[in-house]
Amino acid sequence: MxxxxxxxxxxxxxxxxxxxxxxxxxxxxxxxxxxxxxxxGVAVRLKPELEERVRALAxxxxxxxxxxxxxxxxxx
Amino acid sequence: MVRCLREAGGNPGRSGHRLSIEAARVVFDARExxxxxxxxxxxxxxxxxxxxxxxxxLAIAGVLEPGAHVITTSMEHNSVARPLRYLESQGVGLxxxxxxxxxxxxxxxxxxxxxxxxxxxxMTHASNVIGTVQPVEEVARxxxxxxxxxxxxxxxxxxxxxxxxxxxxxxxxxFTGHKSxxxxxxxxxxxxxxxxxxxxxxxxxxxSRSELDMQPDFLxxxxxxxxxxxxxxxGLGAGVGVVLEGGVEAIRGREEGLARKLxxxxxxxxxxxxxGPDDDRHGRTVxxxxxxxxxxxxxxxSDVGYILDSExxxxxxxxxxxxxxxxRTIGTYxxxxxxLSLGFHxxxxxxxxxxxxxxxxxxxxxxGAKR
Numbered sequence: 001m002x003x004x005x006x007x008x009x010x011x012x013x014x015x016x017x018x019x020x021x022x023x024x025x026x027x028x029x030x031x032x033x034x035x036x037x038x039x040x041g042v043a044v045r046l047k048p049e050l051e052e053r054v055r056a057l058a059x060x061x062x063x064x065x066x067x068x069x070x071x072x073x074x075x076x
Numbered sequence: 077m078v079r080c081l082r083e084a085g086g087n088p089g090r091s092g093h094r095l096s097i098e099a100a101r102v103v104f105d106a107r108e109x110x111x112x113x114x115x116x117x118x119x120x121x122x123x124x125x126x127x128x129x130x131x132x133x134l135a136i137a138g139v140l141e142p143g144a145h146v147i148t149t150s151m152e153h154n155s156v157a158r159p160l161r162y163l164e165s166q167g168v169g170l171x172x173x174x175x176x177x178x179x180x181x182x183x184x185x186x187x188x189x190x191x192x193x194x195x196x197x198x199m200t201h202a203s204n205v206i207g208t209v210q211p212v213e214e215v216a217r218x219x220x221x222x223x224x225x226x227x228x229x230x231x232x233x234x235x236x237x238x239x240x241x242x243x244x245x246x247x248x249x250x251f252t253g254h255k256s257x258x259x260x261x262x263x264x265x266x267x268x269x270x271x272x273x274x275x276x277x278x279x280x281x282x283x284s285r286s287e288l289d290m291q292p293d294f295l296x297x298x299x300x301x302x303x304x305x306x307x308x309x310x311g312l313g314a315g316v317g318v319v320l321e322g323g324v325e326a327i328r329g330r331e332e333g334l335a336r337k338l339x340x341x342x343x344x345x346x347x348x349x350x351x352g353p354d355d356d357r358h359g360r361t362v363x364x365x366x367x368x369x370x371x372x373x374x375x376x377x378s379d380v381g382y383i384l385d386s387e388x389x390x391x392x393x394x395x396x397x398x399x400x401x402x403x404r405t406i407g408t409y410x411x412x413x414x415x416l417s418l419g420f421h422x423x424x425x426x427x428x429x430x431x432x433x434x435x436x437x438x439x440x441x442x443x444g445a446k447r
């Protein structure tokens with residue numbers, strides 16, 4: 001199980017990637033899983049226990065997301 | 077840029093693979109750097125274009141419709157003058173505020189030219205012919221009071237003169253990468269204040285909302301269709317990084333000192349006319365950037381340029397500098413001027429070398445005139 005964050009644009013994905021890297025929070029950038037409908041083709045994948053921290057970071061950094069979703073690690 | 081082509085050769089944001097993501101990071105970093113430099117509150121409000129001309133066209137055509145009115149100045153480059161003249165032929169009202177030979181715009185004259193249907197004021201931040209810096213803060217205030225959008229052409233100032241779009245109240249700011257931002261040609265962009273909506277010049281693939289055949293309505297994607305020049309943007313990001321590190325104020329201070337030396341030195345040469353606000357009539361109250369125009373009595377600008385290049389290794393631009401309006405304003409149309417440009421890498425030795433060269437040419441011209 002992982003949390004997948006999806007975005008309206010690549011810029012927003014890059015912004016969250018940047019914030020997470022700065023904060024030293026482990027994450028991956030991956031193609032958006034088919035099961036999720038999202039505007040931008042890149043998603044951020046996280047361990048579920050990081051979700052609250054990342055939500056707060058995203059909000060504080062003004063990142064626009066199209067949601068946090070829980071799926072199997074392969075995005076199914 | 078080389079590293080970028082080797083290690084980030086994917087299309088930014090179009091795919092989730094490593095190279096595509098690296099390319100998207102490059103674009104993001106460049107956007108953040110530019111936003112920081114110009115005081116944009118949010119980097120998504122910075123859209124990239126191929127140059128300042130494209131950015132100016134995007135802003136002008138994105139705002140104006142037939143029936144609207146636009147105000148500009150007699151110091152504009154053709155990148156503003158031509159799109160506006162074209163739109164005038166399509167039913168847009170155009171007022172051109174005439175300046176004196178110093179090239180400084182009177183903000184009161186801009187305010188007085190406003191009409192109920194005025195939608196936009198478009199003006200340069202600094203003249204590309206004589207370097208005069210315009211009172212953009214005052215004009216911005218007049219625009220804000222009347223609900224008119226304000227577009228600034230920062231081609232000559234971004235990177236070498238302080239700009240804070242948020243503090244100044246600038247709605248739209250066009251910049252080029254290849255001058256004082258120390259980036260490569262083929263890069264530029266437009267800052268768009270949040271809340272200002274432009275009609276895109278182009279529509280197409282953005283890597284977002286791919287299931288829809290309608291253009292996204294959010295920035296930067298709305299105004300950035302097609303594969304971006306991310307290799308160029310890698311260079312732009314690096315260049316802006318150097319500017320941020322050096323500090324615009326410090327860069328400005330250095331260039332201002334060199335420009336003053338250059339102007340004073342040229343004015344002291346018998347037979348040389350220097351244009352711009354630095355002449356005795358206007359004193360030293362008007363700020364200028366490091367763009368200096370002059371003429372040598374009895375020698376055509378093209379000949380001066382040729383001799384400077386071939387005999388002294390000084391490369392400059394001669395003629396009308398794509399700005400016929402400005403040359404009419406300063407009284408050098410159609411002859412034009414010889415224009416010397418200072419930059420980040422210019423030194424006091426460069427200035428001394430040019431002054432020596434022009435001094436020798438002036439002495440030669442005087443001998444020729446006596447014969």
